[in-house]
Amino acid sequence: xxxxxxxxxxxxxxxxxxxxxxxxxxxxxxxxxxxxxxxxxxxxxxxxxxxxxxxxxxxxxxxxxxxxxxxxxxxxxxxxxxxxxxxxxxxxxxxxxxxxxxxxxxxxxxxxxxxxxxxxxxxxxxxxxxxxxxxxxxxxxxxxxxxxxxxxxxxxxxxxxxxxxxxxxxxxxxxxxxxxxxxxxxxxxxxxxxxxxxxxxxxxxxxxxxxxxxxxxxxxxxxxxxxxxxxxxxxxxxxxxxxxxxxxxxxxxxxxxxxxxxxxxxxxxxxxxxxxxxxxxxxxxxxxxxxxxxxxxxxxxxxxxxxxxxxxxxxxxxxxxxxxxxxxxxxxxxx
Amino acid sequence: xxxxxxxxxxxxxxxxxxxxxxxxxxxxxxxxxxxxxxxxxxxxxxxxxxxxxxxxxxxxxxxxxxxxxxxxxxxxxxxxxxxxxxxxxxxxxxxxxxxxxxxxxxxxxxxxxxxxxxxxxxxxxxxxxxxxxxxxxxxxxxxxxxxxxxxxxxxxxxxxxxxxxxxxxxxxxxxxxxxxxxxxxxxxxxxxxxxxxxxxxxxxxxxxxxxxxxxxxxxxxxxxxxxxxxxxxxxxxxxxxxxxxxxxxxxxxxxxxxxxxxxxxxxxxxxxxxxxxxxxxxxxxxxxxxxxxxxxxxxxxxxxxxxxxxxxxxxxxxxxxxxxxxxxxxxxxxx
DNA sequence: TGCAATTTGAGGTACGTCAATCAATTTGTT
DNA sequence: AACAAATTGATTGACGTACCTCAAATTGCA
Numbered sequence: 001x002x003x004x005x006x007x008x009x010x011x012x013x014x015x016x017x018x019x020x021x022x023x024x025x026x027x028x029x030x031x032x033x034x035x036x037x038x039x040x041x042x043x044x045x046x047x048x049x050x051x052x053x054x055x056x057x058x059x060x061x062x063x064x065x066x067x068x069x070x071x072x073x074x075x076x077x078x079x080x081x082x083x084x085x086x087x088x089x090x091x092x093x094x095x096x097x098x099x100x101x102x103x104x105x106x107x108x109x110x111x112x113x114x115x116x117x118x119x120x121x122x123x124x125x126x127x128x129x130x131x132x133x134x135x136x137x138x139x140x141x142x143x144x145x146x147x148x149x150x151x152x153x154x155x156x157x158x159x160x161x162x163x164x165x166x167x168x169x170x171x172x173x174x175x176x177x178x179x180x181x182x183x184x185x186x187x188x189x190x191x192x193x194x195x196x197x198x199x200x201x202x203x204x205x206x207x208x209x210x211x212x213x214x215x216x217x218x219x220x221x222x223x224x225x226x227x228x229x230x231x232x233x234x235x236x237x238x239x240x241x242x243x244x245x246x247x248x249x250x251x252x253x254x255x256x257x258x259x260x261x262x263x264x265x266x267x268x269x270x271x272x273x274x275x276x277x278x279x280x281x282x283x284x285x286x287x288x289x290x291x292x293x294x295x296x297x298x299x300x301x302x303x304x305x306x307x308x309x310x311x312x313x314x315x316x317x318x319x320x321x322x323x324x325x326x327x328x329x330x331x332x333x334x335x
Numbered sequence: 336x337x338x339x340x341x342x343x344x345x346x347x348x349x350x351x352x353x354x355x356x357x358x359x360x361x362x363x364x365x366x367x368x369x370x371x372x373x374x375x376x377x378x379x380x381x382x383x384x385x386x387x388x389x390x391x392x393x394x395x396x397x398x399x400x401x402x403x404x405x406x407x408x409x410x411x412x413x414x415x416x417x418x419x420x421x422x423x424x425x426x427x428x429x430x431x432x433x434x435x436x437x438x439x440x441x442x443x444x445x446x447x448x449x450x451x452x453x454x455x456x457x458x459x460x461x462x463x464x465x466x467x468x469x470x471x472x473x474x475x476x477x478x479x480x481x482x483x484x485x486x487x488x489x490x491x492x493x494x495x496x497x498x499x500x501x502x503x504x505x506x507x508x509x510x511x512x513x514x515x516x517x518x519x520x521x522x523x524x525x526x527x528x529x530x531x532x533x534x535x536x537x538x539x540x541x542x543x544x545x546x547x548x549x550x551x552x553x554x555x556x557x558x559x560x561x562x563x564x565x566x567x568x569x570x571x572x573x574x575x576x577x578x579x580x581x582x583x584x585x586x587x588x589x590x591x592x593x594x595x596x597x598x599x600x601x602x603x604x605x606x607x608x609x610x611x612x613x614x615x616x617x618x619x620x621x622x623x624x625x626x627x628x629x630x631x632x633x634x635x636x637x638x639x640x641x642x643x644x645x646x647x648x649x650x651x652x653x654x655x656x657x658x659x660x661x662x663x664x665x666x667x668x669x670x
Numbered sequence: 671t672g673c674a675a676t677t678t679g680a681g682g683t684a685c686g687t688c689a690a691t692c693a694a695t696t697t698g699t700t
Numbered sequence: 701a702a703c704a705a706a707t708t709g710a711t712t713g714a715c716g717t718a719c720c721t722c723a724a725a726t727t728g729c730a
Binding site for chain 4 (some may be wrong): 015017018022029030031034053055056057058059060247274
């Protein structure tokens with residue numbers, strides 16, 4: 001009922017089990033003739049290694065770390081929750097995941113967290129700072145497989161990125177903004193931080209499509225909300241003081257403030273935000289927010305674990321696996 | 336390094352290994368006192384069964400079947416491709432998947448396929464016919480776990496559904512249609528089959544939101560395209576003969592015909608279709624199609640396998656797991 | 671108290687693979 | 701031909717669990 005085993009391979013190759021083992025785990029000391037015989041037998045029998053048995057025998061337990069910003073609201077909270085949800089299932093598959101919370105913009109703390117890591121692979125959501133990239137290199141050099149999560153470090157030695165195509169996200173936001181808005185007017189872009197790569201990429205995509213296709217709309221200079229509700233509220237109020245805004249694209253966190261500001265505004269602008277959190281969900285429901293662009297945290301966690309596992313098991317990883325689909329939520333498709 | 340084993344449980348419970356085994360696999364013949372001791376020890380040690388070892392020992396191989404419509408184009412082709420892609424990975428985890436192609440509307444053939452199934456669980460994408468529901472009951476009665484895929488059979492004994500919330504998909508389509516269209520005009524809905532549940536649900540959702548929120552648009556009676564390009568092309572041509580259409584919502588397959596018809600039309604209608612296939616992707620790119628609502632086939636396959644595995648391993652399955660997110664594609668977020 | 675029924679323990683084999691040892695064989699070199 | 705080096709085979713003991721047998725201990729009941 002089960003497939004062919006190493007014994008079958010040994011028999012058809014007419015070599016001993018030891019030789020098959022040497023070839024399969026390339027331990028060396030095998031003549032090219034014998035190696036060819038084994039490989040032929042593998043192909044002929046259709047042998048595939050029983051990973052469960054292999055891991056069992058070598059008493060392998062995968063230890064994966066997630067270095068992610070702490071926080072009990074918004075996106076990071078959802079990410080934590082998704083991690084917790086996955087944990088129990090993964091334990092049964094001998095995969096232990098450890099969550100290492102850091103402070104969002106605390107580079108030193110993040111470096112410290114990365115420094116005393118002890119695991120097979122790590123998924124990192126951290127700032128794009130040279131110190132961190134160095135730490136990534138060090139980790140890789142010491143045999144740890146590194147994956148970036150949500151925020152990429154393309155200059156680093158990371159082996160895969162799990163997250164959105166942020167330029168495409170910005171372009172998409174612009175497209176809907178443009179199509180929802182027939183008349184002309186001013187559109188405000190609020191980033192969390194103007195120095196973070198992912199936010200910049202979203203801005204870039206947004207700007208480009210606005211320029212290419214929707215010239216009836218005027219883009220105000222991007223402002224920095226610092227992922228903080230109060231700042232965001234103030235910024236929106238200031239921007240709409242002179243003349244009402246027709247659209248707002250909010251890239252970072254702090255949507256509570258955004259919602260408050262929009263509710264106070266004279267004319268309701270088309271509002272597009274990122275990440276489906278309780279706040280943005282409520283905003284959709286009551287009409288304050290028109291669209292939420294979301295990267296599914298569960299999908300991100302699952303993809304990250306899958307890639308880390310593929311990497312540690314020596315499988316190839318296609319960039320495709322890490323691509324998280326951009327989910328678009330409106331009031332009609334949240335339940 | 337690894338977690339506690341049955342030996343640890345036996346030691347802390349102060350019973351023999353045999354007793355632990357009897358409790359864990361409820362073989363009976365254990366006093367309630369001993370059972371309590373074992374359960375306490377499990378809780379105390381944090382023991383979790385090593386599924387890999389368990390399956391190895393009982394030489395378990397999961398055999399999952401996918402009964403899906405055949406076809407080398409469109410959505411079903413994508414589904415087949417996704418299945419093939421998953422296969423190799425799953426083999427290593429001792430999961431064998433068998434794909435059983437059927438003809439799309441051939442109920443008798445589908446029943447026959449279900450009848451001589453030999454597997455632990457099956458994912459079914461088939462018509463909602465009483466014969467099939469009976470067959471599902473029979474399968475369940477004979478111990479096979481049944482999951483519906485893409486097209487649900489809610490009246491049957493299936494244990495889970497993997498796929499879209501089709502009502503929400505229709506509502507979403509309507510929302511975008513309404514918001515893209517400022518001026519009034521006539522909107523055409525083309526279903527594949529008016530007697531298929533999923534298409535009907537989409538229509539229902541679409542109609543409802545149109546009625547609730549976008550009364551400036553007039554809905555023409557839904558027509559049946561039979562998932563066939565020529566029929567679809569003809570239907571669109573006929574509908575726009577009298578007066579140009581301002582919008583088209585195409586629910587089923589046959590988008591090649593839709594694209595041809597739209598390209599010939601005098602005024603370009605806002606066009607929303609389902610499923611991201613090469614045709615619809617091209618339509619987005621050249622502007623014939625405005626939005627594609629897609630259910631990710633890879634995600635569907637992964638979710639189906641996961642649920643089938645959870646079911647056969649006796650884990651609980653939340654309805655959440657089967658929910659496939661609705662992906663919305665526009666020209667700005669396909670690459 | 672005696673006897674049967676129930677419960678418990680002890681121990682073994684198997685699953686497929688890894689990892690190691692040691693002896694036996696083949697190969698290459700001079 | 702002699703010897704070292706390289707290659708191969710045979711064998712063993714894990715890993716954690718399932719499943720089986722048989723004997724020993726405990727319980728219930730008359």
